[in-house]
Amino acid sequence: MENKTARFEKLLVKNGLKRTAQRLQVLEILSGRDSATSQPYLEQVMGKNADRVTLYRVLQAFEEKGIIHKVLDQQGTANYAICSDGCSAHEHHDEHVHFNCDNCHKIYCLDTVKIPALKVPAGFKVEHLNLIATGLCASCSDKIN
Amino acid sequence: MENKTARFEKLLVKNGLKRTAQRLQVLEILSGRDSATSQPYLEQVMGKNADRVTLYRVLQAFEEKGIIHKVLDQQGTANYAICSDGCSAHEHHDEHVHFNCDNCHKIYCLDTVKIPALKVPAGFKVEHLNLIATGLCASCSDKIN
DNA sequence: GCTATATTTGCAACATAATTGCATTAACAT
DNA sequence: ATGTTAATGCAATTATGTTGCAAATATAGC
Numbered sequence: 001m002e003n004k005t006a007r008f009e010k011l012l013v014k015n016g017l018k019r020t021a022q023r024l025q026v027l028e029i030l031s032g033r034d035s036a037t038s039q040p041y042l043e044q045v046m047g048k049n050a051d052r053v054t055l056y057r058v059l060q061a062f063e064e065k066g067i068i069h070k071v072l073d074q075q076g077t078a079n080y081a082i083c084s085d086g087c088s089a090h091e092h093h094d095e096h097v098h099f100n101c102d103n104c105h106k107i108y109c110l111d112t113v114k115i116p117a118l119k120v121p122a123g124f125k126v127e128h129l130n131l132i133a134t135g136l137c138a139s140c141s142d143k144i145n
Numbered sequence: 146m147e148n149k150t151a152r153f154e155k156l157l158v159k160n161g162l163k164r165t166a167q168r169l170q171v172l173e174i175l176s177g178r179d180s181a182t183s184q185p186y187l188e189q190v191m192g193k194n195a196d197r198v199t200l201y202r203v204l205q206a207f208e209e210k211g212i213i214h215k216v217l218d219q220q221g222t223a224n225y226a227i228c229s230d231g232c233s234a235h236e237h238h239d240e241h242v243h244f245n246c247d248n249c250h251k252i253y254c255l256d257t258v259k260i261p262a263l264k265v266p267a268g269f270k271v272e273h274l275n276l277i278a279t280g281l282c283a284s285c286s287d288k289i290n
Numbered sequence: 291g292c293t294a295t296a297t298t299t300g301c302a303a304c305a306t307a308a309t310t311g312c313a314t315t316a317a318c319a320t
Numbered sequence: 321a322t323g324t325t326a327a328t329g330c331a332a333t334t335a336t337g338t339t340g341c342a343a344a345t346a347t348a349g350c
Contacts, residue, residue, distance in 0.1 A: 018297060018346050039336095051300045056337070058298095074275070076221035099269060110269075115276075116261040123283025124244060124255075130219075130277045131260075138268025163317050163326060184307095196329045201308070203327095 004031065015065040022050040026058050027067075027082070036071050036079035036098070036107035071098045071107055074134060079107045098132045103140035149176065160210040167195040171203050172212075172227070181216050181224035181243070181252035216243045216252055219279060224252045243277045248285035 008027040009019050017023065029045055030037055043055055050058070059080060062068040071079045095115055099108040115129045136144065153172040154164050162168065174190055175182055188200055195203070204225060207213040213225045242258040245251075260274045281289065 020298065020346075022299075052336090053301085053338080054299055072217055072219075072221050074217075076217050076223070078221070097263065097265070099265065099271075102272065108269075110265060113263060113265060116263075118242065118258060118261075118276075118278065120242070120244065120255060120258060120278065121283065123286050124253075124278075125281040125286050126244075126278045127247065127280035128278070130279070131263075132275045133263065133265065133269075133271045133273070134275065135272035136270040138266065141268050141270050165317075165327065167328075197307090198309085198330085199328055206327095 004028070011067060015067060017061060017065065022046070022054055023058050023062075025049060026055070026062070030068065030080060030082050034106075034108070036081040036109060038073070038107075039078045039080070042080070071109075071132070073100050073105070073107055074132070081107075081109050084111060095129055099137060100132055100134045101137040101140055102134055103136055103144065106137060108137060149173070156212060160212060162206060162210065167191070167199055168203050168207075170194060171200070171207070175213060175225060175227050179253070181226040181254060183218070183252075184223045184225070187225070216254075216277070218245050218250070218252055219277070226252075226254050240274050243275075244282060245277055245279045246282040246285055247279055248281055248289065251282060253282060 005024060005028075008024055008031075011027070012019050012023060025046065026042065029042060039055070039059070042059075043052060046055060059068070059070075059078075063070055063080075066083055068080045069083050071081065073079055097110040097113040097115060099110055100106075101108070110133075115131050118126060118129065120126055150169060150173075153169055153176075156172070157164050157168060170191060171187065174187060184200070184204070187204075188197055191200060204213070204215075204223075208215055208225075211228055214228050216224045216226065218224055240260055242255040242260060244253040244255055246253070255278075260276050263271060263274065265271055
């Protein structure tokens, strides 16, 4: 693979954000995981590399630019995942299903699963759909049974 | 309609909960609204009739017994609605769609809308589905256009 | 490379939300 | 009426999120 850091730097520049150590580290962490990452976990891993406030602001900036998207888990905790291509400041395309494992509490973005269209009562105008499935992920399902 | 308070009292007893003023008032409030009720709103309406801590505990007890169900809105704020029949401590049947209005921020339980079955990757075991639609509710849709 | 400028960060203070322990109060079975 | 257990309120604590501002840092222009 091409130099990952270089790719992240381009991503930042493209979005008018400066290339700072904290931002790069957040991208590094998020990209290295197979599931969405909770804010508390990020906070912990960043440790003294970034102030708590900075993390909030980095995440907020990334979300606004469409670099990452936020998913709330069943406890209301914010989790973040890098957006697949096609997201921008103008428009998020994160209408895929999120899977929240009851056991390991990981949140998986099931990019391949599309949310089926929905019939709503007359008058209601649906803008966005947000579907979270809970249960056991493949890995925990294996371990437990 | 039969005496509402009497019905609530039965509901409490049936679930092994004592008939307290605070619990009855919470049921009263929730039942009198056409959409899910946010915790902050409940807190405000209860006023000095209940301590904030008591409210947390009442809601938690109700949720555990299957009397109400919790829906998180897009901001992660807890909202509560009385469960339709068929919910119990063992099993919630709140797998209908929730609609979060972007304008009035109400959360409607669209009991009539069923969540379509879902194809997930091999190994994943879905236990519950949680679908939140955002957009404009019928009432706001009218007013705005 | 050096400097000017605008952005970003960290700190401190503050605001809000949630949790815990414990003494007091209230419900209700007998 | 009374004893027992559950529920409440209060105080203290912890967690979570926000704001203003001074210091530090990235980078564009020289």
